[in-house]
Amino acid sequence: MSTLIQDDGRTHLPSMLMKESLVDKRVTAKTDSEHELSILPQVVLVGIGGQSIFDRGKSAVLPLVAELAALRESKIPMVVGVGGGTRVRHTMAVALDLGLPTGGIAQLVGAMEEANAVFLNVLLAKHGSIVMQRDHFWELPLYLQSHMLPIVISIPPYHFWEPPSEGGPLPSHGSDFGLFMYAEVLGMERIVFVKDQDGLYTKDPKKHSDAELIPHISLQDLQKNMPEELILDGMLFEAWKEARHVRRVQIVNGLKPGQLTAALAGEDVGTVIVKE
Amino acid sequence: MEERLNIASALTDATLTRPEVPGFSYDPIAMIPDAKVIKLGGQSLMDRGRDVLVPVLDEVVAAKERFKMLLCCGGGTRARHIYSIASDLEMPTGVLAALGGYVPRQNARMVQMLLAKHDGIFILGDDFEKLPLYFRLGCIPIMTGMPPFGYWEKPGPEGRIPANRTDAGVFLSAEALGAPRAIFVKDEDGLYTDNPKKNPKAEWIPRIGARELLSLDLPDMVVERAAIEYVSRAHFCKELQIINGLKPGSLTRALEGEDIGTIIYQDT
Numbered sequence: 001m002s003t004l005i006q007d008d009g010r011t012h013l014p015s016m017l018m019k020e021s022l023v024d025k026r027v028t029a030k031t032d033s034e035h036e037l038s039i040l041p042q043v044v045l046v047g048i049g050g051q052s053i054f055d056r057g058k059s060a061v062l063p064l065v066a067e068l069a070a071l072r073e074s075k076i077p078m079v080v081g082v083g084g085g086t087r088v089r090h091t092m093a094v095a096l097d098l099g100l101p102t103g104g105i106a107q108l109v110g111a112m113e114e115a116n117a118v119f120l121n122v123l124l125a126k127h128g129s130i131v132m133q134r135d136h137f138w139e140l141p142l143y144l145q146s147h148m149l150p151i152v153i154s155i156p157p158y159h160f161w162e163p164p165s166e167g168g169p170l171p172s173h174g175s176d177f178g179l180f181m182y183a184e185v186l187g188m189e190r191i192v193f194v195k196d197q198d199g200l201y202t203k204d205p206k207k208h209s210d211a212e213l214i215p216h217i218s219l220q221d222l223q224k225n226m227p228e229e230l231i232l233d234g235m236l237f238e239a240w241k242e243a244r245h246v247r248r249v250q251i252v253n254g255l256k257p258g259q260l261t262a263a264l265a266g267e268d269v270g271t272v273i274v275k276e
Numbered sequence: 277m278e279e280r281l282n283i284a285s286a287l288t289d290a291t292l293t294r295p296e297v298p299g300f301s302y303d304p305i306a307m308i309p310d311a312k313v314i315k316l317g318g319q320s321l322m323d324r325g326r327d328v329l330v331p332v333l334d335e336v337v338a339a340k341e342r343f344k345m346l347l348c349c350g351g352g353t354r355a356r357h358i359y360s361i362a363s364d365l366e367m368p369t370g371v372l373a374a375l376g377g378y379v380p381r382q383n384a385r386m387v388q389m390l391l392a393k394h395d396g397i398f399i400l401g402d403d404f405e406k407l408p409l410y411f412r413l414g415c416i417p418i419m420t421g422m423p424p425f426g427y428w429e430k431p432g433p434e435g436r437i438p439a440n441r442t443d444a445g446v447f448l449s450a451e452a453l454g455a456p457r458a459i460f461v462k463d464e465d466g467l468y469t470d471n472p473k474k475n476p477k478a479e480w481i482p483r484i485g486a487r488e489l490l491s492l493d494l495p496d497m498v499v500e501r502a503a504i505e506y507v508s509r510a511h512f513c514k515e516l517q518i519i520n521g522l523k524p525g526s527l528t529r530a531l532e533g534e535d536i537g538t539i540i541y542q543d544t
Binding site for chain 1: 279280281282283285286287288290291292293294295296297300302303304305306307319320323324325328352353354356357359360361363364365366367368369370371401404423424425426427428429430431432433434435436437440441444445448449451452454463471473495496497498499500501502505506509510511512
């Protein structure tokens, strides 16, 4: 197995992909299989809105902190991520006006999310929370086994390498997408997003009084008729199409005490989106 | 209940779940538009060893007073070995992307050792903001070609090989710096209608639009599909040039702006 092969001027290591072009579809198809390893199944990812929850301050954040602390006591394995909120918008508005490139904007926004992760940790530290550095990914089993509450940075590490977006200048890989990918790569099946409305509506309910709540929908049906104004990153739904693990994305109202607890217990509160 | 504590800005009430900003004209500035972002192929150059790599690096050294060059390395056969084993173990695409990242970093360190006496320095993605200093000092910064997506690399429709590998990453480095063209040094004269190593009837394509190329849906290409997609919608880097590093002088000619090899350009 360890013999090196040097018959064409290049030094090869024997493997299924030796000498192959990884662009060749006939080759990449060989790396597919029905099953995929779940690294940390049973863990639920909880995403807390930045603008929707954090920017409301004490009255919205403290009841949610109490709920998270109680959930931690009940030993439900979960990982928490937080959005950046209005400071992300301000960052983007200033950056756009200055004419910073898309990758430059992506490089900047993560700081606001990290600040909110620290905010949450200050409040939850006595209940066993810990802010995870991104490159400390593999400490997660330690924290979960010891029933701690890991808080992760939600923005994905695309930074300067954010691909040019389709249709506009803003980075398309935002914090909802980042949390989705966190769950997907670790083989989690469920994500609960905590926002300030009852779930996904046909239109933005803050702007339209005739907006209707969608209580339960499949990803396939949602994609046939995607609302113009989304409550989650459009890229999340793009990634979900090809995802292997995430089965259920739920959006609940964090201003209503008990909704997060009900969602973690598996109840259909808020909006439930399922991939069949 | 307290209201949201918003900071007033042009985006206060925007939905922001998509890249569009209605009614805003965006005119981005290029950071280092005269940077030459060069990819050194993994399988095509690095795995060929001294006979091939050293002459290419000699050209880099000879050109170092004239150009600000950022060298980015590909992976090659060890990356293929990692992808083989990880996909055999049915690991997720994000894990393949993270593990695959180790090999181009090794290659970048190898190139740095070879170029150390000519001011070659190994840099990480986090050092990107220090590039102006490195260029001013006359250094040749060398880094991995892999983009930093790692575990956050999206799964694709078929197979587990990450869509964004070192071609995509190097192109995105050029785009981030605002360079108008990225130069990929490989072991073929450029792009062909099929893999010329396997199909002797494959025809050379000297110049083609990115969208046109994607619409041809060729079975195999010398450059990653993701990189070609990014050419099609980049703000700055509107050309991707692929040259043959086995032919002496190719890199020098490409640095001087000559249209050798294949140029994939942004078409509409």
